[in-house]
Amino acid sequence: MSTRARWSAAIARHWLRGCTQLGSNPRLAGKPTIHVDHGQLHIGRRFFLASRPVASHLVAGPGALLRIGDDVSIGCGAAIAAYERVQIGDGTSIGPYAIIMDTNFHGSAGSQSVQHDCQPVIIGKDCRIGSRVTIVRGSVIGDGAEVLAGSVVTSAIPPGACAAGGRARVIGRAGEVTSRSYSAVTLLPDILMASLGLESPPELDERAIPAGLWINSRIQVLIDAIVERTSVGLRPDEMNRVEKFADIAAAVQRATISAGHRK
Amino acid sequence: MLGSRVRLNSTWAPVELVSGPDGVIDIGDGVFVNYGSMVSAHERVKIGSQVMIGNYCIIADTEIPGIGDPSGRPPTTPCPVEIGNGAWLAARVTVLPGSRIGAGAIIAAGSVVSGEIPAGSVAGGIPARILRRE
Numbered sequence: 001m002s003t004r005a006r007w008s009a010a011i012a013r014h015w016l017r018g019c020t021q022l023g024s025n026p027r028l029a030g031k032p033t034i035h036v037d038h039g040q041l042h043i044g045r046r047f048f049l050a051s052r053p054v055a056s057h058l059v060a061g062p063g064a065l066l067r068i069g070d071d072v073s074i075g076c077g078a079a080i081a082a083y084e085r086v087q088i089g090d091g092t093s094i095g096p097y098a099i100i101m102d103t104n105f106h107g108s109a110g111s112q113s114v115q116h117d118c119q120p121v122i123i124g125k126d127c128r129i130g131s132r133v134t135i136v137r138g139s140v141i142g143d144g145a146e147v148l149a150g151s152v153v154t155s156a157i158p159p160g161a162c163a164a165g166g167r168a169r170v171i172g173r174a175g176e177v178t179s180r181s182y183s184a185v186t187l188l189p190d191i192l193m194a195s196l197g198l199e200s201p202p203e204l205d206e207r208a209i210p211a212g213l214w215i216n217s218r219i220q221v222l223i224d225a226i227v228e229r230t231s232v233g234l235r236p237d238e239m240n241r242v243e244k245f246a247d248i249a250a251a252v253q254r255a256t257i258s259a260g261h262r263k
Numbered sequence: 264m265l266g267s268r269v270r271l272n273s274t275w276a277p278v279e280l281v282s283g284p285d286g287v288i289d290i291g292d293g294v295f296v297n298y299g300s301m302v303s304a305h306e307r308v309k310i311g312s313q314v315m316i317g318n319y320c321i322i323a324d325t326e327i328p329g330i331g332d333p334s335g336r337p338p339t340t341p342c343p344v345e346i347g348n349g350a351w352l353a354a355r356v357t358v359l360p361g362s363r364i365g366a367g368a369i370i371a372a373g374s375v376v377s378g379e380i381p382a383g384s385v386a387g388g389i390p391a392r393i394l395r396r397e
Binding site: 029050052053074075093097128130132150151178182183256 | 279326390
């Protein structure tokens, strides 16, 4: 380890001195605010936290546990607060301006006093949380899941899924929705609802599509609707192989990649 | 690489330009970047001339902007970003890796840009959709 790396680790340990447990080789960019008020803040090995150009803050309230695993990196402007329990698994990376809290800081509507009605937030291992994502109390994000930029997570995201939206819903499998197909895939649930005659927009998860719904005439209507709304062209033979809702998102992703840049 | 008459406003929060060991930030002439914005390149971020960028924007070619590792290794695979001449990004716009914004395009405040925005169009939302074409 070079002198410079040792020096920067020593500075990082200084700014993270409020932690109740801190693993080896922490790294910082800028100065974060660490506030541990009779709570516990555990941070694993090789932690990275950015605080430039906007400072990040980590808060553990009375009796609370904020546990951050090994190899976690967090972008600038992050606001992470535990008043009961927030857990972030090993290898998870979190983009800039993320908000992760297990409380909403007030009781019933109209009451202006600070109260904590907490529900723990659990984020699994190897998750990817995008820029400006808000994760509210009671959210559980499964191992390997991905949350795309700007989303608000309010409930459970299954392991290995990719979620997005103002109330984040599953829109495919992690790693299969890239920034190029993000727009097209987020339109899919509404298109599916209209073309397949569903009552509500479906989550594009690992559930099988009911056999009665997936008939040739409807598949053609769906392909036409997808071309019209997203200008992504799908081949009928590809759609015949689809078994699960997530497969449709994957097909749209493959079509956007093979088409290259389109207007 | 900065062009001439580039203005970076850092009054309330600094503007941060970061590039990794092989990263190139190419900013054209007469570009204006407002406070709190961040431009981060591990491969390539190209901003054309006369582009205006609002406050607290994020323009990065990796998922997490900035340099975390002392070696400068990118946190995720980078994918180049390009912003055309005369484009205007309003406040709190996030430009995701691999995005291309055409010349003269306008991106509404708070949007998340992913994929391609055609030249001269107005786009907004999460993810940004085209609201008006040229």
